[in-house]
Amino acid sequence: MDLTQAVFSIKSDFFSPLHTFECGQCFRWEPSTDATSYIGIAGKHPAKIIQIDDIVYLFSNYTNSEFWFNYFDIDRNYEPIRKAFTQNDFTIKAAEFSRGMRILRQDPWEALCSFIISQCNNIPRIKSIIKKMCEMFGSKISFMDNEFYSFPNPHALANLSENDLAPLRSGYRAAYIINAARAVSLEQVDFHALASMNLCDAEREIMKLPGVGKKVANCFLLFGLGKTDAFPVDTWIKKAAKYFDGNLNPALFGEYAGIAQQYIFYYTRSLEN
DNA sequence: GAACAGGTGAAGT
DNA sequence: ACTTCACCTGTT
Numbered sequence: 001m002d003l004t005q006a007v008f009s010i011k012s013d014f015f016s017p018l019h020t021f022e023c024g025q026c027f028r029w030e031p032s033t034d035a036t037s038y039i040g041i042a043g044k045h046p047a048k049i050i051q052i053d054d055i056v057y058l059f060s061n062y063t064n065s066e067f068w069f070n071y072f073d074i075d076r077n078y079e080p081i082r083k084a085f086t087q088n089d090f091t092i093k094a095a096e097f098s099r100g101m102r103i104l105r106q107d108p109w110e111a112l113c114s115f116i117i118s119q120c121n122n123i124p125r126i127k128s129i130i131k132k133m134c135e136m137f138g139s140k141i142s143f144m145d146n147e148f149y150s151f152p153n154p155h156a157l158a159n160l161s162e163n164d165l166a167p168l169r170s171g172y173r174a175a176y177i178i179n180a181a182r183a184v185s186l187e188q189v190d191f192h193a194l195a196s197m198n199l200c201d202a203e204r205e206i207m208k209l210p211g212v213g214k215k216v217a218n219c220f221l222l223f224g225l226g227k228t229d230a231f232p233v234d235t236w237i238k239k240a241a242k243y244f245d246g247n248l249n250p251a252l253f254g255e256y257a258g259i260a261q262q263y264i265f266y267y268t269r270s271l272e273n
Numbered sequence: 274g275a276a277c278a279g280g281t282g283a284a285g286t
Numbered sequence: 287a288c289t290t291c292a293c294c295t296g297t298t
Contacts, residue, residue: 024279119280125296126279171294176281213281234279265279277298286289 001050006057008065008074015056015072016100017049023101023266025223027114027127028134028151042071043107044150046143061143073102073226081256085263090243094260094267101266103259104223108191109184110151111224112206115216116176129170136167157181176211183209195225202227222258231257240268 003009017038021029029040037050045062058068069075078101085095118126130151137152137160158181165174183189189209194202199221206217214233221230231250241248248264250257 115279120278120293121280121295122278122297128296169295172281172292173294211281215280219279232279236279269279275298278296281293283292284290286287 001057001059003052003057005059007047007060007063007068009055009057010074012051012054012056012100014078014100015074015102017051017056019098019101019266020072020104023098023262024123024269025262026104026106027118027123027130039144039146039148041141041148041150042068044139044141046141046146046148048144059144071105073105076102078102078259081259082263084256085253085260087252088244090240090267091260091264094263097267097270098263101262103226103228103262105226106223107151108195108220108224109154112180112184112212112216112220113151113177115219115223116180116211117170117173118219119173119211119213119216121173129168129173132168133165133170154181154184158185173211176209180209180211191225194221195227199227199229203230218258222261228256228258229254231261234265236265236268237261239272240264 021038021040029038031037032039032048037048039046039048041047045060045067047058047060047068050057050059060068082095082099085091114126114130117129134149134151137156138149141148141150157178160178162174162178165177168174170177180189189206194205197205202221202225203214203217206212206220207214212220218230218232221227222232229250237248244252250261253260
């Protein structure tokens with residue numbers, strides 16, 4: 001690999017592929033067979049990301065660095081945010097552990113659909129459902145001897161029946177997926193409008209979709225719309241509440257509560273695995 | 274076989 | 287407002 005061909009390079013203190021891809025925010029970046037890198041796809045653009053010592057390099061046929069800076073939220077300086085999480089000893093440890101994690105700016109539809117699938121489900125099965133969905137209804141794109149599939153856009157799913165989704169083995173979530181795809185493709189759900197709303201209004205709006213409750217809504221708002229104050233409460237956050245006198249509350253963390261949530265989620269899970 | 278997994282929504286207190 | 291339960295499916 002010719003490192004001078006990288007689209008960008010950055011210190012792992014600022015962008016850690018491990019912490020970014022394993023913290024639970026995304027389902028389609030996987031360790032490569034050489035174990036020192038990740039491969040995945042953002043929109044229509046596959047990429048390979050390699051870390052050598054403390055430097056991270058991104059390789060892609062798509063060399064528009066602005067696209068990648070946006071996707072990886074590179075323009076945001078996480079250091080002052082991370083260091084401001086001094087609410088208690090646990091928070092300090094979680095933030096230290098997660099150094100280099102970045103909240104991806106994922107496609108809104110991909111985030112919404114993925115977290116609908118995630119409900120009451122385990123991670124291997126979530127990944128397998130999404131992978132199958134992309135293979136069946138996305139577009140094939142080749143890059144560096146690997147085949148990638150784009151995430152199917154809502155129009156590609158809107159006119160399908162539950163029976164068409166049966167091979168995904170997504171169970172009762174199939175109806176939610178199709179309904180959400182229809183609502184988005186008919187513009188009953190308007191991502192641009194949601195992005196301009198405050199957290200509370202946007203949450204209430206997206207929760208009108210069947211299968212989208214408070215947790216899925218907040219994952220969508222945080223990972224799909226970049227609302228850093230969104231605060232998904234899942235089983236891991238409920239477990240972590242014991243470190244906060246039982247009251248783990250987004251008000252503790254202000255406008256970056258979602259980032260704190262990811263640090264706490266990721267660190268708590270690491271302790272129990 | 275039963276319990277569980279990064280929830281949700283409806284129905285019951 | 288809080289509790290309980292069913293919902294598909296694959297894994298342990």
